[in-house]
Amino acid sequence: MSAAPVTILDALLVGGLLAAAGLTLFVPRRSTAVVMFLVFGVLLAIAWTRLGAPDVALAEAAIGAGVTSALLIDAVYERSRRPERATGHHRQVLAVVGAVLAAVLAVGLALVLVDIGPFTSPGPGAADLVADRLDESGVSHPVTAVLLNFRSYDTLLEIAVLLVAVLAALALQPDATLRGVPAPTRTPDLLGLLVRVLAPVLVVVAGWLLVAGSVAPGGAFQAGAVLAGGLLLMRLGGWPGAVPASDLLRPTLAVGLTGFLTLAYLTAALGAGWLDLGAAWAGEAILALEALLTVSIAMTLAALFVANQDPPTPPVGVSSPERTR
Amino acid sequence: MNDTLGALVLLPLGGAVLAALLPRHGPWVGIVTAAATLALALTTAAAVYRSGPRHLELAGWGAPLGIDLRADGLSAAMLALTAVVGVATTVYATGSDAASGRPLFWPLWLALWSGLNAVYVSGDLFNTYVALELVGLSAVALVALGGRDAYPPALRYLFVAVLGSLAYLLGVALVYAEAGTLDIVEAGERLDGATTAVTALTATALAVMALGLALKTALFPLHAWLPQAHAAAPSAVSAILSALVVKASLFVLVRVWFVVFGGAATPGAAQLLGILGTVAVVWGAVLALRQPRLKPIVAYSTVAQVGYLFLLFPLATPGLGEAAGTTAAQAAYAGWTGALGLALAHGLAKAAMFMAAGTLALAHGSDRLTDLRGAATRMPMSTLTFGLAGASLAGLPPTFGFVGKWQLLQASLISGQWWWLPVLLVGGLLTAAYTVRVLGATVNPPDAELAPLAPVPRRMEWAALSMAALAVMLGVSSSGLLGLLGVGAPVGGGP
Amino acid sequence: MILTVVTVILAVAGCFFFAAGTVGLLRFPDLHSRLHAVTKADNLGLGLVLAALALQADSPATALKLGLIWALALLASATSSHLLASGAGDQGGGR
Amino acid sequence: MTREELFLAVGAGLAVLGAARLLLTRDLLTRVLALNVASGGVLMILVALALRGGGPDGPDPVLHALVLTGIVITVSVTGFAIGLVRRIEGDLTEGGRR
Structure with a gap:
């Protein structure tokens, strides 16, 4: 790997990232902060492509910048109140000390990191092994092979984390379903048109990302995030059933983890060992599993968004005018 | 026999999914899962006691390409503790809604149990991170079952738990950069063999990991979040958090300190x-x-x-x-x-x-x-x-x-x-x-x-x-x- | 050679429209005229930049994808500015 | 300075910046944002390390897979955290407690 020199684009990117992060964290207006965070997410996605990580860039654009920003924007525009900040000498001193300490830590950490030479591991590194045994994994894209075959157990637990997150968000609803969240009432015609055009496009894009994951950047997470966007658009555009409120909700949320666990139980029961995919059928198994995961991930991200919206009762008055201090 | 290591994680997780899908039958799913997990844990502990540490290569790859599960005496003891306390709190939680906090207690608690077991049997640094996040997120969700007054401490707990995990993850990246493997035992051997002196990288990795895990374990002076969160949760949840959850991050710290950084841990x-x-x-x-x-x-x-x-x-x-x-x-x-x-x-x-x-x-x-x-x-x-x-x-x-x-x-x-x-x-x-x-x-x-x-x-x-x-x-x-x-x-x- | 020149002209023109749209966003007094400036100028700017890129594309498929991106962006910006404008109308004016 | 070194250093800066802001602010939404910035910084370190540790076939795919997992975990946490923030602040505006 030849060391790539820093270009002007890198320098601009880094400057933009730091500026966006600083504005995100320090502007007084919440809406500005959230928009700056959106910019930060987009710049991060560009940074990942500069660092040769197209999978990560796709995921960041769809999940990190897309879904997270949607959650944040929805949180800001209904209520723009900021609890009063305790000001005073004590707090200012704390801020200054904190800033100095943070600067020292950051510089120290950066120095240590920059000092790392090329990896000189004493044994075969995991990355070398991935390249050596990729053809046994059933897919030809190394990141997908790591995620769904070599280290599939990590991904299984990660899907469990997603399920726990959405259950936790549902637990904040009075009856642990989405029934309490009012569906959007008024649908402007133009939005309906957009949804009719865009929803099929998003489904196609998601499907393409899913299938492409076997050979190229993409996969269940990216596809799921795109599909989640489609589901939310449909909900806003006059199809509230796109995100089911109760009966179908939990089965859809859980279908990915259920499929993953079933695969694990089957492999163990048939004597191969937990999650041991035979080279002959690994490719098909991974694709089928990813399809289920895509459905669950999409519904999970969409349900997180809906669950965070306020229940109708108790009514919250007209949101107070934005306060900047 | 070694397959029990996988079952210890995936069985309670299956129970969690089932409990999420069958909200009315949560207590039964909980009791059956708890009994089965107790049996698995005690079997594993007995096997470790009789014939030494257990080892399982998941998905048939073997570390460092795949993930290995390991259970030594400490793992076995923690698994058994989790199972014994888990069964008792499960029985306890069936007694009253006030003690458990609404039906979602069951899937969240079983997912937490699965995560705890995953931490104890994991032989892999990054897998431990994912397992810790499963533990942390479900623990916070369980605290939030305490109702509106529990939301602020739950949120604070969430921030602390995730910040601790991020510090740990940074340490994992540094160890990987130095050792080229995520396997705990292998990383320990390579770090020990490769370096004559403690490098700045190793010291930094140990420092950030210890800091993050000490935060999650609520070591003074990083403890302020714990009393609020544990006191605000429903009683069954408080028991689980205090008895079991703080031990998980301590367990990881012990592993990291003595196995991965054996040579770098200074008196x-x-x-x-x-x-x-x-x-x-x-x-x-x-x-x-x-x-x-x-x-x-x-x-x-x-x-x-x-x-x-x-x-x-x-x-x-x-x-x-x-x-x-x-x-x-x-x-x-x-x-x-x-x-x-x-x-x-x-x-x-x-x-x-x-x-x-x-x-x-x-x-x-x-x-x-x-x-x-x-x-x-x-x-x-x-x-x-x-x-x-x-x-x-x-x-x-x-x-x-x-x-x-x-x-x-x-x-x-x-x-x-x-x-x-x-x-x-x-x-x-x-x-x-x-x-x-x-x-x-x-x-x-x-x-x-x-x-x-x-x-x-x-x-x-x-x-x-x-x-x-x-x-x-x-x-x-x-x-x-x-x-x-x-x-x-x-x-x-x-x- | 000619291709390169055309590409550069298109890209520069695109950037000009983006810049004009941004200035409009910052300088115009109310929401409606701001929206007008941004959507008009940016849709055109994006179209020009994408056209420049399409000229440099390796294959017709890539050029087609770029065209698709433009179509989607037009649709999205038209809808979102419509929503913004009608939302602002409900509340009686800009922000 | 190479590109990896630049991004390693910036990743360290973002991680510390986010962590420090998380600890020092009281505004709950800012804390959520700070958590995401810190997470972005740590993941940037991982991606830059992947470039540095890569072989002839490109950057290290193992680290990329880890980063993908990290992104998904971060969005899970963020989703739940925003839900809690909104409930807490809803209580504050509604009942005027505190």
């Missing part, structure tokens, strides 16, 4: 952890003495008791790499079994205490000490439970807590680190003090009018008492458990 850093633990012992106990309500008392007691567990680092670190039979190795072995035995004892006793606190609060409608008058005669079982658990925490003979402290005492004397002796004594006295204060508040003053009690299902009191009884009885026959802790231990040159 100075170990002493620092011991000193912070000492401050925690005193500070937590003093604050516990000042709380007007029962659950915060028990929660601050956790801060104090966690402090003891950190004595492991100064007492066992000097014995790393010493041959069996040397004084240093003996001291380290005593410190290892003592501190980790104390962790087990604390798990049992603290589960009992929180469950007893829950039944008392449920019956009296409040957990203010001033409202608990008369409990000693009207709810003798719960009061007895609290007293027995307090005795074990204080380290009175013949409890299991006493055995742990005795081992720590031995380790301090053999290794010449006499300065830990007063900590052990003062901490015990302070623990006894706040236990007696609670018991004193339950005595019935003559001719006082007492409000009627709300009914409490008997099985809740039995579940609590069984944990307290276990914490006492294990002290009488502790050699097997201490021997289990020594199986495959990194210090002492083997059992």
